[in-house]
Amino acid sequence: xxASLNSRIAADFDTATGGLPATGAAAARRRAxxxxxxxxxxxxxxxxxxxxxxxxPLERLRFMPALPAAAQLAGLPTDLPPALxxxxxxxxxxxxxxxxxxxxxxxxxxxxxxxxxxALVTLGNVxxxxxxxxxxxxxxxxxxxxxxxxxxxTAETGIHVPATAREPARLELLYVASADAQAGASYxxxxxxxxxxxxxxLLERHLSAAATPSFVNSAVAVDVARGARLEHYRLQELxxxxxxxxxxxxxxxxxxxxxxxxxxxxxxxxxxxSTIRLTGEHAELALAVVALGDRQQVQDAYAVVAHDxxxxxxxxxxxxxxxGRARVAFNGKIVVARGAHGTDSQQSxxxxxxxPEAEIDVRPQLEIYTDDVRCSHGATAGKLDDQMLFYLLSxxxxxxxxxxxxxxxxxxxxxxxxxxxxxxxxxxxxxxxxLRDETLRELV
Numbered sequence: 001x002x003a004s005l006n007s008r009i010a011a012d013f014d015t016a017t018g019g020l021p022a023t024g025a026a027a028a029r030r031r032a033x034x035x036x037x038x039x040x041x042x043x044x045x046x047x048x049x050x051x052x053x054x055x056x057p058l059e060r061l062r063f064m065p066a067l068p069a070a071a072q073l074a075g076l077p078t079d080l081p082p083a084l085x086x087x088x089x090x091x092x093x094x095x096x097x098x099x100x101x102x103x104x105x106x107x108x109x110x111x112x113x114x115x116x117x118x119a120l121v122t123l124g125n126v127x128x129x130x131x132x133x134x135x136x137x138x139x140x141x142x143x144x145x146x147x148x149x150x151x152x153x154t155a156e157t158g159i160h161v162p163a164t165a166r167e168p169a170r171l172e173l174l175y176v177a178s179a180d181a182q183a184g185a186s187y188x189x190x191x192x193x194x195x196x197x198x199x200x201x202l203l204e205r206h207l208s209a210a211a212t213p214s215f216v217n218s219a220v221a222v223d224v225a226r227g228a229r230l231e232h233y234r235l236q237e238l239x240x241x242x243x244x245x246x247x248x249x250x251x252x253x254x255x256x257x258x259x260x261x262x263x264x265x266x267x268x269x270x271x272x273x274s275t276i277r278l279t280g281e282h283a284e285l286a287l288a289v290v291a292l293g294d295r296q297q298v299q300d301a302y303a304v305v306a307h308d309x310x311x312x313x314x315x316x317x318x319x320x321x322x323x324g325r326a327r328v329a330f331n332g333k334i335v336v337a338r339g340a341h342g343t344d345s346q347q348s349x350x351x352x353x354x355x356p357e358a359e360i361d362v363r364p365q366l367e368i369y370t371d372d373v374r375c376s377h378g379a380t381a382g383k384l385d386d387q388m389l390f391y392l393l394s395x396x397x398x399x400x401x402x403x404x405x406x407x408x409x410x411x412x413x414x415x416x417x418x419x420x421x422x423x424x425x426x427x428x429x430x431x432x433x434x435l436r437d438e439t440l441r442e443l444v
Contacts, residue, residue: 254280
């Protein structure tokens with residue numbers, strides 16, 4: 001990180017401090033986060049795990065948090081995705097909650113009474129001793145943007161599903177970015193705890209209010225306890241002028257299950273960093289990522305999965321399509337610790353080039369420090385299958401439609417396993433819109 005960038009972060013922090021919620025402990029926590037960040041610096045393009053990310057916009061962004069006054073319901077776009085039946089929706093503008101409870105039924109649909117009692121959602125100031133604070137203290141070299149979030153975030157969402165919950169909780173967090181990147185940044189911040197044997201379905205959306213270019217830096221911490229189950233859907237659909245840096249830290253205990261679906265289609269430059277630790281025996285992770293890039297977009301994702309205990313299982317699937325002059329990258333790393341015998345890990349990373357100047361980078365990594373494991377990985381990057389394209393053309397389809405159908409088939413093995421039909425249809429419809437084909441819309 002350049003000295004000028006360091007200086008701007010420090011100056012913005014000093015300016016923002018007076019307006020940030022700050023008890024003595026909170027002020028000390030923020031100060032510690034920014035000091036660790038300034039000592040280590042934000043990542044640079046010469047660092048191996050950041051060479052595919054577009055870091056140039058950092059030189060012209062403001063790090064001050066966007067003014068909370070902008071977080072008004074009237075500022076929301078009118079074309080928000082319809083709320084899903086059975087999900088309780090919470091709306092945020094520039095990282096700040098709109099009100100203190102779920103948006104009314106008239107605005108977003110209905111949520112079951114079971115959901116309201118199954119999960120405790122807290123919307124308020126950043127906690128001084130929560131899981132995100134602990135994640136910041138343990139942040140590695142690739143998680144430095146979490147420190148930036150810890151220094152500047154103005155609000156935090158806590159989700160706790162207790163062991164006594166009898167029904168799966170279903171929640172939606174909808175984040176709308178409206179502030180101009182030159183005026184301030186958005187800092188979504190979420191801490192999720194699913195207690196033993198409890199269940200949660202969490203939908204996390206990131207949208208833009210208009211065509212304004214925004215800067216979003218989000219941090220999420222997830223704790224899945226023994227025997228618990230979390231289905232986590234993350235949809236990034238910011239406008240193509242916005243910048244996103246996202247950091248997710250998760251741990252999964254014994255017999256816990258974490259199913260994470262991440263779909264990224266928006267942003268001029270988007271970078272997601274995930275660190276997931278399987279800390280208990282027979283913990284299970286299913287990670288599925290879809291990234292679509294067009295024009296000059298950059299979509300970059302880095303996911304590290306640490307097998308710390310025996311007999312844990314991971315499936316990691318990536319499908320990316322790069323068109324125009326876009327760059328789409330996925331770096332997936334599996335680390336099997338000493339003593340983590342019985343590990344079962346599978347990686348399938350595939351990229352599709354849909355433009356003569358597009359770039360796809362897929363990189364599987366395995367680090368194994370024990371015997372008696374079953375680990376496999378595969379990575380491919382290439383163009384559409386010529387034989388399949390010829391087959392569709394021979395059946396009377398025009399070339400553009402045939403190409404889009406093949407792209408759809410390329411993505412469907414990741415989208416089809418989504419367990420909730422209404423959510424899956426929403427995702428498929430928005431992907432069809434991204435591929436700009438009315439024929440595909442009819443298929444969903």
